[in-house]
Amino acid sequence: xxxxxxxxxxxxxxxxxxxxxxxxxxxxxxxxxxxxxxxxxxxxxxxxxxxxxxxxxxxxxxxxxxxxxxxxxxxxxxxxxxxxxxxxxxxxxxxxxxxxxxxxxxxxxxxxxxxxxxxxxxxxxxxxxxxxxxxxxxxxxxxxxx
Amino acid sequence: xxxxxxxxxxxxxxxxxxxxxxxxxxxxxxxxxxxxxxxxxxxxxxxxxxxxxxxxxxxxxxxxxxxxxxxxxxxxxxxxxxxxxxxxxxxxxxxxxxxxxxxxxxxxxxxxxxxxxxxxxxxxxxxxxxxxxxxxxxxxxxxxxxxxxxxxxxxxxxxxxxxxxxxxxxxxxxxxxxxxxxxxxxxxxxxxxxxxxxxxxxxxxxxxxxxxxxxxxxxxxxxxxxxxxxxxxxxxxxxxxxxxxxxxxxxxxxxxxxxxxxxxxxxxxxxxxxxxxxxxxxxxxxxxxxxxxxxxxxxxxxxxxxxxxxxxxxxxxxxxxxxxxxxxxxxxxxxxxxxxxxxxxxxxxxxxxxxxxx
Numbered sequence: 001x002x003x004x005x006x007x008x009x010x011x012x013x014x015x016x017x018x019x020x021x022x023x024x025x026x027x028x029x030x031x032x033x034x035x036x037x038x039x040x041x042x043x044x045x046x047x048x049x050x051x052x053x054x055x056x057x058x059x060x061x062x063x064x065x066x067x068x069x070x071x072x073x074x075x076x077x078x079x080x081x082x083x084x085x086x087x088x089x090x091x092x093x094x095x096x097x098x099x100x101x102x103x104x105x106x107x108x109x110x111x112x113x114x115x116x117x118x119x120x121x122x123x124x125x126x127x128x129x130x131x132x133x134x135x136x137x138x139x140x141x142x143x144x145x146x
Numbered sequence: 147x148x149x150x151x152x153x154x155x156x157x158x159x160x161x162x163x164x165x166x167x168x169x170x171x172x173x174x175x176x177x178x179x180x181x182x183x184x185x186x187x188x189x190x191x192x193x194x195x196x197x198x199x200x201x202x203x204x205x206x207x208x209x210x211x212x213x214x215x216x217x218x219x220x221x222x223x224x225x226x227x228x229x230x231x232x233x234x235x236x237x238x239x240x241x242x243x244x245x246x247x248x249x250x251x252x253x254x255x256x257x258x259x260x261x262x263x264x265x266x267x268x269x270x271x272x273x274x275x276x277x278x279x280x281x282x283x284x285x286x287x288x289x290x291x292x293x294x295x296x297x298x299x300x301x302x303x304x305x306x307x308x309x310x311x312x313x314x315x316x317x318x319x320x321x322x323x324x325x326x327x328x329x330x331x332x333x334x335x336x337x338x339x340x341x342x343x344x345x346x347x348x349x350x351x352x353x354x355x356x357x358x359x360x361x362x363x364x365x366x367x368x369x370x371x372x373x374x375x376x377x378x379x380x381x382x383x384x385x386x387x388x389x390x391x392x393x394x395x396x397x398x399x400x401x402x403x404x405x406x407x408x409x410x411x412x413x414x415x416x417x418x419x420x421x422x423x424x425x426x427x428x429x430x431x432x433x434x435x436x437x438x439x440x441x442x443x444x445x446x447x448x449x450x451x452x453x454x455x456x457x458x459x460x461x462x463x464x465x466x467x468x469x470x471x472x473x474x475x476x477x478x479x480x481x482x483x484x485x486x487x488x489x490x491x492x493x494x495x496x497x498x499x500x501x502x503x504x
Contacts, residue, residue, distance in 0.1 A: 057256070058275055059256065059276070059332075060275065060293065060330060060333075061293075061332045061333045061336060065275065066332075069330070069331075086272065086273075086307070086308060088304075088309045089258075089272060089308060091309075092273055092274060092275060093273070095294075096275035096276045096294060096296075098296045127233075
């Protein structure tokens with residue numbers, strides 16, 4: 001009888017472990033990952049908000065575009081964009097939304113970082129934009145996908 | 147007795163002037179264009195079309211590509227597909243507009259503007275973020291009527307590499323963007339300045355769909371001529387302009403309570419060809435609260451903005467007018483129109499009855 005209870009408890013524990021690992025594993029990995037150097041650099045300059053525009057719908061009439069428009073006056077925000085943005089694309093982005101913050105072309109490290117954030121945020125679709133807010137010492141405070 | 151004589155003379159002169167200035171109404175005969183779709187040339191919904199030389203390009207928005215056809219007398223033959231679904235170079239995502247110049251087709255989609263040669267070979271692209279009201283491609287430059295609440299000019303010009311060269315055409319209505327009628331000020335701009343850019347290669351014409359403003363610009367952006375053309379569409383045109391003013395510009399009216407944005411368009415589509423601008427009238431007659439039983443094309447002189455002639459052809463109850471194209475023939479213009487019928491989108495050729503007999 002005791003043995004049956006023990007097996008039952010073990011099974012429940014395994015299920016709970018799988019549940020927690022599947023839900024928090026990606027965030028745990030993200031927490032353990034060092035911030036990309038370029039993010040670290042801006043963090044040291046007191047920038048805490050990072051917007052990764054790697055997703056879809058960055059147009060004035062789309063919900064994602066509306067969110068970018070709402071951030072246009074935030075000079076302290078850093079906007080990361082994919083590596084293949086040309087200088088003209090960056091100018092068009094700035095002109096279209098009146099972005100006052102810095103726009104930075106991300107490298108492969110930023111791209112991998114974005115993938116980890118997307119996994120942690122439990123978003124099925126990769127084509128999402130991210131607003132990442134960091135706390136003191138680079139601890140992740142908030143992840144918003146849009 | 148003398149005043150009566152003068153009155154008769156003046157009357158005769160006025161009647162003669164009317165007939166000389168306005169060529170009257172020309173009846174058009176319509177013919178269904180046969181579409182040889184072969185294996186892949188079918189389409190779902192046409193978002194835009196362009197006729198260039200003897201090629202017809204149909205933008206299929208849901209299928210994320212552009213179809214290329216060869217025009218033959220009363221038939222079009224499928225040649226191939228331009229683009230495929232995706233976000234990489236050479237791929238398209240929800241294309242909405244296509245224009246051709248110098249054997250290159252520019253396609254606007256969610257990503258930006260991509261360029262292909264007319265055989266479908268990818269050339270280049272750039273990103274474009276403002277909602278695009280209308281698109282033109284002339285002399286290697288892209289002209290867009292854009293909706294951007296942050297800019298005072300309506301039209302901007304980019305090189306094929308995406309570099310903004312200059313902008314022009316001050317917005318003709320000052321909008322109060324604090325007026326929270328739409329979820330985005332870009333959409334407010336989009337609906338108010340909804341219109342078309344057309345060009346004859348030397349000048350650019352912007353025509354507002356909701357307020358009937360027609361402006362002629364040089365390619366470098368100087369205004370040459372402007373006029374309100376709502377009166378060309380009679381009582382219906384004037385009533386639509388009034389209603390659009392009430393809906394979009396008067397604060398007391400709660401458009402946000404309505405389902406969807408009303409499309410009281412003064413005209414549906416427009417093209418420039420030879421000496422004239424051709425305006426395809428919107429069939430929804432606002433003044434009569436019913437649909438017109440005819441397709442009406444108003445031809446105006448592109449230099450004086452005066453009505454030259456009016457073309458008409460029957461329109462069935464279940465048909466809706468979408469797009470217009472104008473081609474030359476020896477006996478005057480030949481029109482191609484896209485109609486949505488209960489069989490889907492169909493293309494018709496409209497030509498004057500005399501022309502059709504020849």
